[in-house]
Every structure is written in C-alpha cells, then in structure tokens.
Amino acid sequence: MMPGTPTLDQLRVLVAVAETGNFSAAARRLNRAQSVVSYTIANLEQQLGLELFARGKRTPELTEAGRAMLGDARRIGRTMDDLRARAAGLTAGLEAEVGLAVEVMFPIDRLVTALQAFAAQFPTVALRLRVEAMGAVLQLVLEGNCVLGIAGPIGLYSDRVERQLILNVELIPVVAPCHPLASLSPPLPAAAFQEHTQLVLTDRSNLTEGRDFGVVSLRTWRLGDMSAKHELLIAGLGWGNMPEHMVREDLRSGRLVRLRPMEAPAQRFPLMLIHRAEAPPRTAAQWLAGKLAEGALPEPISLIATPRRA
Numbered sequence: 001m002m003p004g005t006p007t008l009d010q011l012r013v014l015v016a017v018a019e020t021g022n023f024s025a026a027a028r029r030l031n032r033a034q035s036v037v038s039y040t041i042a043n044l045e046q047q048l049g050l051e052l053f054a055r056g057k058r059t060p061e062l063t064e065a066g067r068a069m070l071g072d073a074r075r076i077g078r079t080m081d082d083l084r085a086r087a088a089g090l091t092a093g094l095e096a097e098v099g100l101a102v103e104v105m106f107p108i109d110r111l112v113t114a115l116q117a118f119a120a121q122f123p124t125v126a127l128r129l130r131v132e133a134m135g136a137v138l139q140l141v142l143e144g145n146c147v148l149g150i151a152g153p154i155g156l157y158s159d160r161v162e163r164q165l166i167l168n169v170e171l172i173p174v175v176a177p178c179h180p181l182a183s184l185s186p187p188l189p190a191a192a193f194q195e196h197t198q199l200v201l202t203d204r205s206n207l208t209e210g211r212d213f214g215v216v217s218l219r220t221w222r223l224g225d226m227s228a229k230h231e232l233l234i235a236g237l238g239w240g241n242m243p244e245h246m247v248r249e250d251l252r253s254g255r256l257v258r259l260r261p262m263e264a265p266a267q268r269f270p271l272m273l274i275h276r277a278e279a280p281p282r283t284a285a286q287w288l289a290g291k292l293a294e295g296a297l298p299e300p301i302s303l304i305a306t307p308r309r310a
Contacts, residue, residue, distance in 0.1 A: 008080055010044040011073035013037055014052065018070050022059045097126035098285045099146035101137040103271055104201075104226045105169050105243045106150050114291040118284075125284045133203030133224065141274055147285045149274045150292065162280070163272040166296040170244040171214065171267040173259040174251070176236035186260035193261070194218050199229050199240035214241050214267055241267060 016026040017037065027034040045052050052066035062070060098118075102111060118127060130140055134152035141149040142160060154161060173193070175181045181188065181196055198217030202224055221238060223229045226246070233240055234255055242256075250256040273293050275281055281289055 006044055006047060008076070010040055010047075011076055013040045014044060014066075014070065014073050015077060017041060017053070017060065018062055018066070094122065094125055095282050095284050097128060098148070098281075098288060099128045099130075099140075100288065101130040101132060101140040101146040101149040101151075103134055103137050103150050103152055104131055105152070105246075105269060106167070106271055107243075107245050111292075114288065114294075117291050118288050121287060122284045127288075133201060133226075135203035135205035138274070139205040141276060144276065144279065147275060147279065147281050148289055148292075150271055151274050152269055152271060154272065154274065160277055161274045162277050163274045164293055164296060165270055166273050166293050167271040169269040169271060171241040171269055172244050172247070173239060173261065174233060174242050174247055174256045175239040175259055176234055177254060177257050178236040179239060179257075181239055181259060182257045187262040188259060189262050190216060193239065193259075197221055197238035199223060199232055199238040201226060201229055201240075243269070 013026065013030065016029050017023060020026045020029055023037050023041075024034050027037045030037065041052065048069070050065040050069070051063050052069060053060035054063050115127070115129070118125075128146070130137075130146060132140065137146075137149045137151040138154055138157060138161075140146040141151070142157065150166070151163075154163060179196070181192060184192060193216050196217060197219045198215060198221070200215055200220045200222050202222045217239075221232070223232070229240060230242070230246070232238060233242070234250070239259065247256050251258055273289055273296075275285075275289070280286075
C-alpha cells in the first residue's frame, strides 16, 4: 500500500511537536487545541504508515522514522516559505532575478561587498553573475542576457547603453624577478619590451576584434583568463600589464617586480556601470547599481574606441 500525501499543515505540526517537545506546547505555539494537534499527528502517521513518536514515555520522543521525516518536513517548510516570500516580492514589483556581468579588472572586494548587501536586501531575488573580459561584458548586456554590466570602454556602442564612470583602474607593467627585464636598470626603452613575450588578456567576444590596448611587444601570448595571466607572470614566462590592486601583494612580497618604461604615461582603464538604453533596471537591479556605483568618479566619460587590452 502506497503512503498517502501529507499536507503542509501536517508537516508544520510535526515540526512544532518535535521542536517544543510535547503536544501541549506545540498546541500553544500553533494556537490550537491539544486534541487537534494529537489528531493531526495520528492522521499523519496513518497516512504514512509510520510511527513518528514513541508515546510510552512521559513526553513523546521521535522514532528513527520520525527523525528522518522531520528533516524532510523542515526542508519542505522552508521551501514553501521561500515560495511565499518570492510571490510577495513579485507582487510588490520585484524582479524574479537580476543578471550582472562584471569586468574581470573590477576589484573583487568591492564586488563582494555589493553582492553581500544585495543578498541581505533582496533574499528572494536570484542573482546571475558573470565575470568576463570587457568585450564579453558589453555583449552580455547588449544581447539582454544581463541587465547590468561593469565594462571597460564601450566605444562605438555608446549610443546603445546608458553608462556611468565608477572607477579608473591603474595598469602597471610587471614581471617576475627571474625574468631578464627585471635585471635591467630603469627606465627601460621601448625596444627592451619589444624583445620579450608580452602576456595579453583578450576577451571572448568579437566586439573588439582587431584592436589592441597597451600591446607593444612583437611577440604576444593571448590569454582569456586573468588568473592564468597572473600565474604565467609569476612563473617568469613573460611580462604584462596588470591592475595595480591585483598585484599589490605580489610587489610587496617580491614575487613580481614593477617595470619602469622610459616614456610611457600611466595607463588608466575606465570601468563603467552600464545597461541598455531601452531597458532601465527595475527595483532590485537599480538598488544593486547604486551599491556598485558607491564612490563613483565625478570625471566625465571620454568616448574611446573599444580596445583589446594588455
């Protein structure tokens, strides 16, 4: 004989009896008569064909089957609570989910702070996060896969997105102490850089095809992953430009050395908070945009061609 299907109310009564330790305390928590609580548990046991409480003692104790069912009852109760909360949020105008694409150069501590705050503020809104190189971020936003993006220069696509400059990332050339460039006395001429392999971060989209940013070497290795570039730099397999905040500890510990070019201004990589012009962010996404933009730069945005970068 197949067990019957318990109701959500029966499962809540089971949890209340287990957590309070007796039927009378559960009745007080649920604001019901004790006889109703006892009847509900008896009905549940009959439906399942299981004895959930051993009643021979002064207070009811969960049987082995009861302990197993209690875990399921709690899980189902939490799921239903989440469902109700999500429905209430949707009724109030909240999105079911928010898609966010973030440029890999964006400081991770700043991203973590914003995401933690978002999870606390909107526990029922699912967040889809993508961390990509610049062109891929822009593409995810333009195609509508993500409502928000933190992207580098957007160039020719500036008329299709609304944007706000939130950060300028300083890019600095670095190399491992064992690399030949590290033994040269600064400042280094451009020819010195050209003779050695440059590790270049490239993106996975075709929006920046044929464009380079900060590439000066005649030999390059193209990488689609920042962590891979970082590891290859530490291994001494080439030199490359890195966000200063990402290599700060490496420079302090001596795992990497900063190179000093003879004639090269500091490279600034602008990061902008973007969304499609025809799709402004709704309640939760707008709140997240504000959190990501905290401390945004006041400078105007210069429209430059979307580059592939070092």
